[in-house]
Amino acid sequence: MNTAFSEEDLAFQQEVQAFIKQKYTPELAARAANPKTFKDAQIEWQKILFEQGWIAPNWPAEYGGTGWTPTQSYIFDNERAMAGISDVVPFGLKMVGPVIYTFGNDEQKERFLPAILSSDDWWCQGYSEPGAGSDLAALQTKAVLDGDDYIVNGAKIWTTYAQHADWIFCLVRTDSSGKRQSGISFLLIDMKTPGIEVRPIHTIDNYHSLNEVIFKDVRVPVANRIGEQDAGWTYAKALLAHERVSIAEVANSKRNLAEVKKLAQQEVNGGQTLYSDTAFRSRLAETEIELMALEYTELRVLASVSRGETPGPESSLLKIKGTEIQQAIQELRMQIAGYYCGVLGQDDIGHEFGSAARQAYMYGRAASIYGGSNEVQRNVIARAVLRV
């Protein structure tokens, strides 16, 4: 048992560091941090990764993946996070991409995978509905066959970044007669199709990411259906496991914790830094220790995935603990911000991180809700691991 980096790993780490230093300029970082320029900057960065061949570490090499060892993936993700770079937008590269190469036909692979890899297509996820959140199988958006098309009617909700998206992957109901899970199909829908309306949802973090997507007699070619009709639930579930692993965000949490430490070293309280305040320091240590344990849990899962095992209920563990730690770090940052923890907007009011701390904290409440709420994940572990 060991996790020491080999000579090759160390060389790879240096290569990644040099690459990031050269390509992720402060100017690009500034645009990525600004909501107004976020989308273009994000795409620009993803294209840089694409040209380097590093855009899809989680994909098999034959479809454009990197063929990295788990250690290399780990190194890359850590260096990315430590440089303050957001992960790729997950909907194409981490969610629908794997579904397409696993369950799609050759024509679909050829048609959709290249634009996912190059980030020319921006995807969003149309699973949840007003009546179908935790109980996803209750979804009612209907698709009725009409010649070579489905006609889709219904409403999706909480659709992250639908306002930016070119495509949406949707779970739709194609049969209501039998078991709820067995009448669901998986459709890829062009957002430019007539009859689709995107309505913004305003959220408590004052940043626009969520939307409702309304479908009114939207025609979707049957060729855009993944796999068999009425078998979409199987594909959807495979995707959810991938989603949960990436929601843990261990590397990001390591980076955020490092930043919190730095802020605590700068923030002075009664003549001493907050970092030397015993109460604060002990909270910090508590969170760091949890994160250390989570990091190795994630590595254990990655190692078993690399042996060809699919992530099982462990992904629920990663999701629960990962999001709890994210939230703990957000809380620490709010605590450092003190009186400035509630500042709205980006205006320079003499305090540099209060507004960002607030936004991250408020949005961060959602991490224990989305991707299957933490309560539902606990139910999953109870059933699948404890078998109760």
Add this chain to the structure above:
Amino acid sequence: MNFDYSEEQVMLRDSVQRFVQSQYEFETRRSIAESETAMSAENWAQFAELGWLSIPFDEQYGGFGGDIQDIAAVMEEMGKGLVIEPFFANVILFGGLLQNSGNDALKEKYIPQIIDGSLQGAYAFVERQSRYQSADVLTSANKQGDNYVLNGTKTVVFNGANADVAVVSARTSGGQSDEDGISLLLVDLSSDGVSRQNYRLMDGQLVANIEFKDVSVSADNLLGAEGQGYVLMKAAELQGSVALAAEALGIAGKLNELTLDYTKTREQFGTTISTFQVLQHRMVDTFMEYELLKSMLFRALCSWADGDDEFELDVRALKAKLARSGKLIGDEAIQIHGGMGMTDEMSVGHYVKRLMTINAIFGDGDYNQQQFVQLQDSAA
């Protein structure tokens, strides 16, 4: 032993309750919060008419002669309504400092104007470097003849954007963090050399950073003796903390109520989510935290009434408890609402943001817990 509010206090409480229920629906509150001044002048005039603005002041100035219990009764209801008008900043902080100042001329001049609703006041005590140590004061006041010359910047001044006047903490002697040597001056914010930068906090309130550049303030405007302002500041901090805790209690109760109601109507898996035992237990926990917070508030209110030495210790404990209970209640409210809890449209998130803002005023849980420990040590 008696934990009931007096008849008078119940009347006050009911009057705020009626106002909130009939004139302060969530949507009304939202449009006030989003307005330029983040308060309604008509509401303020009505608060004056209803007598709320007179509560903490001596009868000789037209006040109600009320105490911290009267304030608590009112603040709890304001919390439930998420009332954004600057009752706390103007009446409790600014007004409270004046009331305790011992400066009769100032009281005579300004208290009637607070009571009739014509004056907006603020208390400017936070500085960029001070965090919760209000004795950490860099703003300076140098005596020149009959005046002080004020220099420095105060940040996050509640009601600072709308205020006509402010009580400002300034150093007249001593080192940066000495409790001795701080003086409180009442400053007309239209004076030469005063500039403001206004901004909003997540609870919707409009605050300001206020810079003082060679601002001349008459020595007559001193609250308390020169260099002895910290005693008044400390009293404002303790009484302000109790008032905020009462507001927080109102919010906490409201969050629990909204969440419980939501679980009884939201259906998933063919049943209301209130039937899930996991959620039931979590709501039992938040219910318990609410009751404990209420007990802690009453404890502080009783030690105040009994003239107890324990008052300060109780207030520190109360504010620390508020931090923990408030965090749990706020987090669970959003979590149990699921995606709906994240929307700006629902009131839940707005209650949570006010609760979090309250948490940071006069020190978070850790700060107050440390003060608690220090008090115990110094008593031992």
